Amino acid sequence: MPHIGKRVRKAREGIDRIKLYPVTEAVKLVRDRATTKFDETVEIAMNLGVDPKHADQMVRGVVNLPNGTGRNLRVAVFARGAKADEATAAGADIVGAEDLVASVQGGTIAFDRCIATPDMMPLVGRLGKVLGPRGLMPNPKVGTVTMDITGAVKASKGGAVEFRVEKAGIVQGSVGKASFPQEKLIENIVAFVDAVAKAKPQGAKGTYIQRVAISSTMGPGVKVDPATLTI
Template identity: 75%
Template sequence: MAKIAKRVAKTREGIDVDKAYGLVEAIKLLKERATAKFDETFEVAMNLGVDPRHADQMVRGVVNLPNGTGRTVRVAVFARNEKADEARAAGADIVGAEELVDIVQKGEINFDRCIATPDMMPLVGRLGKVLGPRGMMPNPKVGTVTTDIAGAVKASKGGAVEFRVEKAGIIHAGVGKASFDAKAIEENVRAFTDAVVKAKPAGAKGIYLKRVSVTTTMGPGLKVDVSSLAEA
């Protein structure tokens, strides 16, 4: 326990928790402190000026990060016949129809992302109570209910990140690994921020992007100067 406390204290040396850092400086500081024995995930969290309890203030979408996420994503696809073949050819890890529904209903969810063809949705709809709470329910708004199965699978494998605002108006996501070079992380954070800004709902009033912070799995959380996110 003492070793953990000592390591945590070391990661916080030279950090001002009350300061809002420029994005580039924040990334530099976190990379210098990412000393865990595994490749830490670089994460971003945003506090938005919305109340998602109102339908016209819901924020959700998907963004393809320019440099990927750095993690292996297992993709399941609900499809039949030629669309199932298309999914397998594109690299889907699990493909099926009724038999896949049965597997998921048993609680065997060995995948990170779920895609379905439109004709499969009456079947997939039975899994709402299982997939919904996990944020995995296929949805046409984020491209996971589609006839372009190959494109959706490749996007999911290549760095597509789905986001959805939580009850407190917070969005968070992993946007890379600490092993990425600083420029790659910066580009990913900017791409994610841009997607969230473009997803601003009509019902949002006042300041939309209120607070932003970045962190690594084992590192400190750093506040980011929101104005620095718009810089080229």
């Protein structure tokens, strides 16, 4: 049986691992237990009634969190000419074309979000094996392949969070920092759940949102009553 440290045992105290908590109570439990020296990230995990092996049950999208993520995301943009200038003016951290492709192929990935203009995709496509597994490949479905470079960069910097269902039917994402006021975290959580709900695929049968839990980086998970997560 694995050893459970004193800090973990203390964090779990007062949490019923079976109970579904109202979101207000769940957020308070998570924030109260985020006691490390750094500002812990609050994560959400949703179990969905889908089988992503089937194309008509894939869940993917992006949500603009109303209160941001609390992270300073580094954004890279693949663009040329006027669009490259637009990206720089919008606040992109890295802008390039062939030179940026070569840099990534050489193992340098100094960014957290990647955007590209449509004309750059034949070039960016060469990086699929590098960027794809990291969830960084630009995709028009989540607004990262676009001619609206200013809008995409500002959305990424301002709190846009991509989500994609994993093999086990789970969607995960960051919804803020433990230091956020409780009401701000709740707004972000509700927005995330709403975006996933709206991304329900046609092939989904039965109960779509089955379980929801939130936790901080080093804290225990707290189950949330989905009925308290509607807008």
